[in-house]
Amino acid sequence: MTDTILVVYATRYGSTREAAEKIGEVLRENGLQAEVHPARNIHSLEPYRAAVLSAPVFVGSLQKDIKRFLAQYKEALAGMPVAFFALGPLDASAEMQGAVDQLDKELAKFPWLKLVSKAMFGGKYDPAVLRFPDSFLAKPKFSPLYKRPASDTRDWEAIKDWALSLAETLQ
Numbered sequence: 001m002t003d004t005i006l007v008v009y010a011t012r013y014g015s016t017r018e019a020a021e022k023i024g025e026v027l028r029e030n031g032l033q034a035e036v037h038p039a040r041n042i043h044s045l046e047p048y049r050a051a052v053l054s055a056p057v058f059v060g061s062l063q064k065d066i067k068r069f070l071a072q073y074k075e076a077l078a079g080m081p082v083a084f085f086a087l088g089p090l091d092a093s094a095e096m097q098g099a100v101d102q103l104d105k106e107l108a109k110f111p112w113l114k115l116v117s118k119a120m121f122g123g124k125y126d127p128a129v130l131r132f133p134d135s136f137l138a139k140p141k142f143s144p145l146y147k148r149p150a151s152d153t154r155d156w157e158a159i160k161d162w163a164l165s166l167a168e169t170l171q
């Protein structure tokens, strides 16, 4: 029986990958075996006994790689402990509740998914690196991203604390 925990992420600009790597690091520091991989690189869940899934929210939707992953590995995930975290709000204090609602709505599309833990963290935004269609979405004056400055509201202490609580749950 395998003892490894999979930390799997979807990302467009890399901020969720960095958070997933931090979570993997904390799990390992606490005596667990953990591997961190992009969702696209996973071809089987057989090597794993638990999974921590992660993705950013874009325009109310979870990044599609994680939705594909959930659909593809439904049976395996239904039989192991699964945790989920998402990245999103760029102004974590003002936008957190809306982002949590977006996440809950997205996760409700997978009613079989029973999570041992769920978290939403602030995200990272840099208008200089946006690619189409995001660059296009940020252009109109009515866009919430119009002239929005770069920001990084990832709360690393909250991310580490959540990983610590996961380490206990998955011990």
Ligand SMILES: Cc1cc2nc3c(=O)[nH]c(=O)nc-3n(C[C@H](O)[C@H](O)[C@H](O)COP(=O)(O)O)c2cc1C
Pocket: 010, 011, 012, 013, 014, 015, 016, 017, 056, 057, 058, 059, 060, 061, 087, 088, 089, 090, 099, 102, 122, 123, 124, 125, 130, 134, 137, 138, 145
């Ligand atoms: C075009 C665009 C749309 C976004 N839409 C949302 C959203 O609907 N809700 C939210 O909470 N965050 C939203 N965000 C913020 C992202 O989730 C955040 O930037 C995240 O850290 C990106 O993750 P990544 O670097 O792993 O791709 C949006 C960002 C962009 C660029």
